[in-house]
Amino acid sequence: MSFAPVQHAQAFLAQNPDIELFELFILDNNGVPRGKLLHRDELLAVYESGRPLPSTILGLPLTGDDVENSGLVWDVGDIDCRAYPLSGSLQRMPWRLIPTAAVQVSMHPQEGMPATIADPRYLLSQVIEALQADGFYPVMAAELELYLLATQRDSQGRPQPARDADGGRPRATQVYGLRELEQLEPFLADLYAACKLQGIPARTAISEYAPGQVEITLEHRSDALQAMDEAVRYKRLVKGVAHKHGMQACFMAKPFEHLAGSGLHMHVSLADRDGHNLFASEAGDGTPLLRHAVGGMLDTLLDSLLMFCPNANSYRRFQSNSYAPLAATWGVDNRTVSLRVPGGPAFSRHIEHRICGADANPYLAAAAKLAGIHHGLREQCDPGKPVEGNGYAQATELLPTDWLTTLRALEASTWARGASGEAVLGVYLAVKRAEYRQFMGEVGVQDWRWYLNQA
Numbered sequence: 001m002s003f004a005p006v007q008h009a010q011a012f013l014a015q016n017p018d019i020e021l022f023e024l025f026i027l028d029n030n031g032v033p034r035g036k037l038l039h040r041d042e043l044l045a046v047y048e049s050g051r052p053l054p055s056t057i058l059g060l061p062l063t064g065d066d067v068e069n070s071g072l073v074w075d076v077g078d079i080d081c082r083a084y085p086l087s088g089s090l091q092r093m094p095w096r097l098i099p100t101a102a103v104q105v106s107m108h109p110q111e112g113m114p115a116t117i118a119d120p121r122y123l124l125s126q127v128i129e130a131l132q133a134d135g136f137y138p139v140m141a142a143e144l145e146l147y148l149l150a151t152q153r154d155s156q157g158r159p160q161p162a163r164d165a166d167g168g169r170p171r172a173t174q175v176y177g178l179r180e181l182e183q184l185e186p187f188l189a190d191l192y193a194a195c196k197l198q199g200i201p202a203r204t205a206i207s208e209y210a211p212g213q214v215e216i217t218l219e220h221r222s223d224a225l226q227a228m229d230e231a232v233r234y235k236r237l238v239k240g241v242a243h244k245h246g247m248q249a250c251f252m253a254k255p256f257e258h259l260a261g262s263g264l265h266m267h268v269s270l271a272d273r274d275g276h277n278l279f280a281s282e283a284g285d286g287t288p289l290l291r292h293a294v295g296g297m298l299d300t301l302l303d304s305l306l307m308f309c310p311n312a313n314s315y316r317r318f319q320s321n322s323y324a325p326l327a328a329t330w331g332v333d334n335r336t337v338s339l340r341v342p343g344g345p346a347f348s349r350h351i352e353h354r355i356c357g358a359d360a361n362p363y364l365a366a367a368a369k370l371a372g373i374h375h376g377l378r379e380q381c382d383p384g385k386p387v388e389g390n391g392y393a394q395a396t397e398l399l400p401t402d403w404l405t406t407l408r409a410l411e412a413s414t415w416a417r418g419a420s421g422e423a424v425l426g427v428y429l430a431v432k433r434a435e436y437r438q439f440m441g442e443v444g445v446q447d448w449r450w451y452l453n454q455a
Contacts, residue, residue, distance in 0.1 A: 002087070003084035003085060003086065003087070003106075003108075004047060004084075004085045004086060004087040004088075004089070004090070005047070006044060006047040006048050008047070008085075008087065008090060009043050009044055009046075009047045009085070009090065010044070012090050012101070013040070013043065013044075016092065016099075016101065018099045019040060019092065019099045019100065019101050020039070020040055020098055020099050020100070021037055021038065021039060021040070021098055021099070021100045021101075022037070022038045022039075022040070022042070022043050022100070022101050022102070022103055023035065023036075023037055023038075023093070023100060023101070023102040023103070024036050024037075024038055024046065024051060024102075024103055024105055025102065025103075025104055025105070025236075026053065026057065026058070026083055026104070026105050026106065026107070026119070027104075027120060027121065027232055027361065027363065028057065028058050028059075028060055028118075028120075029058060029059070029060075029118060029120055029361065029364065029427065029428050029431055030060075030061070030062050030310065030361060030431070031120075031232075031235075031359070031360065031361035031362065031363075031364075032060075032062065033232075033236060034057050034060070035053070035057075035105070036051070036053075043103070046084075046085060046103070046105070047084075047085055049082075050082035050083055050084045050105075050108060050111060051082065051083055051084075051105065052080035052081065052082055052083075053080065053081055053082075053083050053105075053107075053115070054078050054079075054080060054081070055072040055073075055076050055078055055079050055080075055081050055114055055115040056070075056072050056073055056078050057115065058072065058107070058115050058118035058119055058427070059071075059072040059073070059115075059118050059427050059430065059431060060431070061431050061434050061435045061438065062311070062435060063435075063438060065434075067430050067431050067434045069430050070118075070426075070427050070430040070431060071114070071423070071426060071427060071430070072114065072115060072118060072427060076114055079114070081107055081108075081111070081112040081113065081114070081115035081116070082107070082108050082111035082112050083105035083106060083107050083108065083112055084105055084106065084108055085103050085104070085105050086103075086104045086105065086106055086229065088199060088226075088229070089102070089103050089104035089105075089229070089233070090102075090103045091103075091197065091198040091199070091233070092197060092198075093237075093240060094190075094193070094194050094197060095190070095194065095240045095241050095243070095244040096240070102233075102236070104229070104232070104233065106119055106121045106122060107119040107122060109122070114423075117421065117423040117424050117427065118423075118424065118427040118428075120361055120363035120364045120367070121225070121228075121229075121363045123363065123364070123367045123420055123421075123424055124224075124225060124228060124363045124364075124366055124367040124370075125225055127366075127367045127370045127371050127374070127419070128224055128225060128370065130371075130374060131270075131370060131373075131374055134374070134377070135272060135273065136270045136271075136272075136278070136374075136377070137222070137270065137271045137272065137273065137275075138224040138268060138269075138270055138271075138370055138373075139220055139221065139222050139224065139227075139268065139269045139270070139271050139277070139350070140220065140221060140224040140227040140228065140266060140267065140268050140366060141217070141218055141219060141220035141221065141227055141266070141267040142218050142227060142228070142230075142231040142234075142264060142265070142266055142267075142362060143215055143216075143217045143218070143263075143264070143265040143266075143267070144215065144216070144218075144231065144234065144235065144238075144251065144262075144264055144358055145213060145214070145215045145262035145263050145264075145265075145358055146213070146214060146215070146238065146249050146250060146251050146262055146358060147161065147212050147213050147249075147250040147252075147255055147256075147262065148161065148162040148184070148187070148212045148213075148214065148242060148247045148248070148249060148250075149161060149162055149212065149247060149248040149249075149250050149255075150162045150163060150246075150247065150248070151246060151247065151248055159248075159250070159255060159256075161211045161212030162212055162246075162247040162248075184214065186245060187241065187242065187245045187247070190241050190244065190245070191216075191237070191238065191241045194237050194240075194241055195234065195237065198233060198237060199230075200218065200230050200233060200234050200237065201218055201219035201221075201230065202216050202217075202218060202234065203216070203217045203218065203219055204216065204217045211259070213259070213260060213262065216234075218230055218231060218234060220267060220350075222271065222275060224268075224366060224370070227366075228362045228363050228366050231264075231362040232362055232363070235251065235362075250262075251358040251359055252313055252357075252358070252359055253309065253311070253313055253314040253316065253317045253357030253358055253359045254313055254314075254316035254317045254357075257316070261316070261317030261319075261324055261357065262317075262357065262358035263317070263324065263354060263355075263356060263357060263358055264356040264357065264358050264359075264360050264362065264365065265352055265353065265354050265356070266352070266353045266356065266362075266365065266366060266369060267342075267350050267351070267352050267353075268293075268350060268351050268353065268369060268370070268373070269290075269349065269350035269351070270289065270293065270373070277347055277348075277349060277350075278290075279293075279349040279350055279351075280346045280347050280348075280349050281346055281349055282346045284332040284333065284341065284343065285332050285341060285386055286341055286349045287349075289377065290341070290349065290351065291382070291383055292376045292377050292379075292380050292381055292382075292383075293351060293373040293376050293377060294330050294339050294341075294351060294376070294383040295376045295380075295381025295382050295383035295384075296372045296373050296374065296375040296376015296377065296379065296381045297339060297351075297353065297369060297372040297373060297376065298328045298329075298330065298338075298339065298381070298383055299372070299375065299376065299379075299381050300368075300371070300372040300375055300415055300416075300419075301328045301338070301355070301372070301399070302328075302399075302400070302406070302409045303409055303410060303413035303415050303416045304368035304369075304371075304372060304410075304416070305355070305399065305400065305406040305409065305410075306403075306406040306407055306409070306410045306432060307360065307361070307364045307365055307367075307368040307410075307428075308355045308356040308357070308360055308365055308368065309355070309356065309357050309359075309360065309406065310357075310359060310360060310361065310364075310432070311357075311359055311403070311435070312403045312436075312439050313357075313359070314357040314359055314360075314403070315400070315401045315402055315403060315406075317357055318398075318399060318401050324354075325337065325338035325354050325355050325399065326338075326391075326392055326395050326398050326399060327391070327395035327396070327397060327398050327399055328397070328399065329387045329391050329394075329395060330383055330386055330387065331386045331387040331388065331391060332386050334386070334387060334388070334389075334391060335354075336387070336389075336390055336391030336392050337354070337386075337387050337391040338353075338354055338355050338399075339351055339352070339353060339354070339355075339383075340352040340354060341386070353369055355399075364428075367419075367420065368416075368419075371419035371420070374419075375415065375419070403436060403439075404436065407429070407432055407433065407436060410425070410428075410429065411429055
């Protein structure tokens, strides 16, 4: 893994004399950015000799508590582990009141131990290197759906869609509605400007299947690690710009029971060393290599599902006729399946993976996908015939719709242990077990509504 040279920081400081603070962040297993706020005179040292971060920082649940059996707490004395800056990550945060920039770091393969084993970005880099060693270079892109919410709750304390620019609430579902995008123009203008400033290739904006729900696509990258870096930074950027406009950007998989869920669609193809698309074919279902890749992802889908859908809320998204997947299916230009091969010219042939919720960690999700593809190539997995027509109606074996089943599937998976490593999986499973216990132990509004007067 390569890190940014100190010259990058020196040039940035010279070009940005007004910047006072720097947010140093690393992404944990849940996709939560964690780190420190540094003063200007501390930046160069981070590039020269790294920054110590506690080992526990990468083994935390969503609630932010220690997970004692993760192996990163008392067993190692919460040791300091050194992280170093990533190239291209040092960028201004134009929405901040105090002139501030952000820099993303990752654990050093040696100096960052033992936390390196829990660094999701490091895992993805290892999966990519394994593919490249066999002559396959993954090309990826991400599409993130989200809701823009008002910061005020309704009379019952529930979240609600943000108001339009004219002060009214968004209308009912208007998929691909242009008025809906026009009403978001002040937010979108700042968002695209911030993306341009940070070098994030934000492209098409779409009004999605619910009031306040939008999607912006990111351009594909021949460097899959770069593509996921940009997805991570884009997510932080959207939240910051939304906050500046008095809104909250929500990436929950299913924030409203009666409205569409939000997904993280990932597009992937494989290139050779010279950049030629190995999936390219005039046939809609691509080359044999593409079909083996699909077969591998289908074969490892249940084992990987906890990385695609990491939270209890993730599984509320799996509903028929909702454009969310329900089964281990694939098809050509068909949005009712889990793995879709879009139409288009031969050179653009690729696979759209539609299973992840927007709450997935892009690094872990991409690592699981690519490891599944590698499995398919090595074993020459046969995906069967592509689904034609309504994939919901033809699904015979549905994906699990509960958190515990997928947690147990990952625990029992010998494939996942081989693909990610025993230590990596151990930390992730420890975090998810702790979250499951906490979630199931909490008594909430639904319990009272269902059982208070009946039990």
